[in-house]
Amino acid sequence: MTLAADLLDQADHLAGRERGRPKQASLRRAISSAYYSLFHLIVEDASRFLVGGSRLLPSVARSFDHQAVRAAAAALGDISRKPTQAHWLRVHVDAPISPELTLVCDAFVDLQEQRNKADYDVGASFTRLEANGFVNLARNAHSLWPSQRGTHNAHALILVSAKLLRAR
């Protein structure tokens, strides 16, 4: 099992704990783990795409910045949904961006925001269904990513995330 898969399983486990009235701590950690499972899934593949099996891989993986991946995912989601809107990245991607990659990108953006709330907003409160919803969002993204990671548009996502492709 990879770290990404283990984190997804852990998120699933935490979202289902405490039958009846779940503890907020369990639901918050479930949402956070769901986000990190997707982050590590993308970063692991991105690192392999950049340096293959090199011993540089852990250091390259460590260099990915959460906000940069989020900005890249948000850009692809925008381009996908608004095909006529101008965007610097549009010339670098194949149109149309697949619904599957769009869903992965949207899931990443949404999950990162929910993870920020779950980890830092003490005023927020989550229900089990909300937590289940976010865990499932991550699960859907996990199931779709393998068919997308080798595509040109996924490579664009990776390069923008790594800040190797940017607006000039």
Added chain:
Amino acid sequence: MVSFVLDKALEKKLTKPLPQIDKGVVRILAEIALNSLGEEWLYFRVVLKDDPTMTATSDVFGKRIQNISTALRNRAAQLNVPMFASVSFVAESELPRQKRKIA
């Protein structure tokens, strides 16, 4: 920062039911609020009928929320709402009583 106003007419279009997508949707709530980075986001909150299959391991539930999320984000884009649309789900029994009416 440019502030986007969600007027009643737009709110109505955003929150109209999704009969073709999922019959289990009771109501859709939409509001513009700041996210953790201070950006304006459109928050959809989808109220679902209580259903024992709504667990994290359920493929049926996973597919349902995937379809609903995609449909709502596409709807927001078609209505030219310029910000990201975040979608979360709540069970009918988890809402205060006054918000449980059918959309």
